[in-house]
Amino acid sequence: MRRVAIIGHGAIGRDLATALASRDGYALAVVLRPGSASAAAVDPACAVLPDVGALARFAPALVVEAAGAGAVREWGAAVLGLGVPLLLSSVGALHDDALRHALVATAQAAGTRLYLPSGALAGLDYVRAMRGAPNLRVRYESRKPTAAWADELARLGPDAAPDAALTLFQGNARAAAARYPANLNVAATLALAGAGFEETEVRVVADPAARGNTHAIRATSDLGELDLVVANRPSPDNPKTSGIVSRALLAAVEQHFSTVVML
Numbered sequence: 001m002r003r004v005a006i007i008g009h010g011a012i013g014r015d016l017a018t019a020l021a022s023r024d025g026y027a028l029a030v031v032l033r034p035g036s037a038s039a040a041a042v043d044p045a046c047a048v049l050p051d052v053g054a055l056a057r058f059a060p061a062l063v064v065e066a067a068g069a070g071a072v073r074e075w076g077a078a079v080l081g082l083g084v085p086l087l088l089s090s091v092g093a094l095h096d097d098a099l100r101h102a103l104v105a106t107a108q109a110a111g112t113r114l115y116l117p118s119g120a121l122a123g124l125d126y127v128r129a130m131r132g133a134p135n136l137r138v139r140y141e142s143r144k145p146t147a148a149w150a151d152e153l154a155r156l157g158p159d160a161a162p163d164a165a166l167t168l169f170q171g172n173a174r175a176a177a178a179r180y181p182a183n184l185n186v187a188a189t190l191a192l193a194g195a196g197f198e199e200t201e202v203r204v205v206a207d208p209a210a211r212g213n214t215h216a217i218r219a220t221s222d223l224g225e226l227d228l229v230v231a232n233r234p235s236p237d238n239p240k241t242s243g244i245v246s247r248a249l250l251a252a253v254e255q256h257f258s259t260v261v262m263l
C-alpha cells in the first residue's frame with residue numbers, strides 16, 4: 001500500500017483525499033490539530049492524526065501539506081525529520097529564507113526530499129530550463145475576481161469594493177508571498193523555479209471582470225520567450241483556491257510513486 005498522510009482537510013485536502021481514496025493501492029490519513037472543525041468531514045476509513053507521534057506510527061511514504069503557511073512552519077521540519085518526503089502546497093511559506101534553509105537542511109540530514117508542485121500554475125518546466133540564462137526577466141500577474149480578495153478588500157475600507165480592476169500590489173515575489181500567504185503561492189513557486197524572490201516581478205489585481213483565477217507569466221531571456229495565461233475555475237469551497245490545485249497535487253503524488261517520472 002502507498003501510505004499517504006495529508007495535512008489539512010479543507011478545499012484542497014478533501015478533494016485530494018477523495019481522489020486518492022477512489023484509486024487502488026492507497027492507505028490515507030489526515031493530519032489535523034486536535035479539535036479542528038475539519039475532522040467532521042473526514043471519511044471514517046481515514047485515520048485522523050493529531051500529532052507527530054501519531055504521524056510517525058502511521059509510517060507514511062509521503063506527506064502532503066494542504067493547510068497553509070502556518071502548517072509548513074508547524075509540521076515541515078517534523079515530517080522531514082522522520083525521513084519522509086513532504087509535498088508542499090503552501091510554497092509561499094518558503095519566501096522566509098530561514099524557514100526554507102532549515103527545511104532543506106533537515107531534509108538533507110534525514111535523506112529525504114521537499115517537493116514543490118506546479119499547483120495552480122503552468123510553464124514552470126520552461127522557466128526552470130531558462131534559469132541562469134543571460135538577460136532572464138520573469139514577470140507574473142495574478143488576476144482574480146473580487147470574491148478571492150474579500151478579506152483584503154474589507155481591510156482597505158468600504159470604498160475598496162472595485163467596479164473596475166484594482167491593482168492591490170506591485171513588487172517582487174518575496175514581498176508578495178509575505179503579504180498574501182494564501183493567494184501568492186504560485187509567485188513563490190515561480191521565483192524558486194527561475195529568477196529568485198527578489199528578481200521575479202509580481203502584480204496582483206482584483207478584477208470583478210476576471211475570467212476565473214488567472215495567472216499570467218511573461219519570461220524572457222536570450223534563449224527565448226514565454227507568454228502564458230492560465231484561467232482556473234475557483235474552488236466552490238474556497239474562492240482563493242482553484243479546483244486544479246488538488247489535481248496538480250494528485251499528479252505529483254502519482255509521480256512520486258511512479259516508475260516513469262516526467263520532469
Ligand SMILES: NC(=O)c1ccc[n+]([C@@H]2O[C@H](COP(=O)([O-])OP(=O)(O)OC[C@H]3O[C@@H](n4cnc5c(N)ncnc54)[C@H](O)[C@@H]3O)[C@@H](O)[C@H]2O)c1
Nearest residue numbers: 008009010011012038066067068071090119120185238241
Ligand atoms: N500552490 C498553489 O498553487 C496553491 C493554490 C491554492 C492554495 N494553496 C495553499 O493551500 C492551502 C490550503 O488551501 P485550501 O483552499 O484547502 O484551504 P482551506 O482553508 O479550505 O483548508 C485548510 C485546512 O487546513 C487545516 N489547517 C490549518 N492550519 C493547520 C495546521 N497548522 N495543522 C493542521 N491542519 C491545519 C484547516 O483545519 C483546514 O482543514 C492554502 O492555505 C494555500 O497556502 C496553494
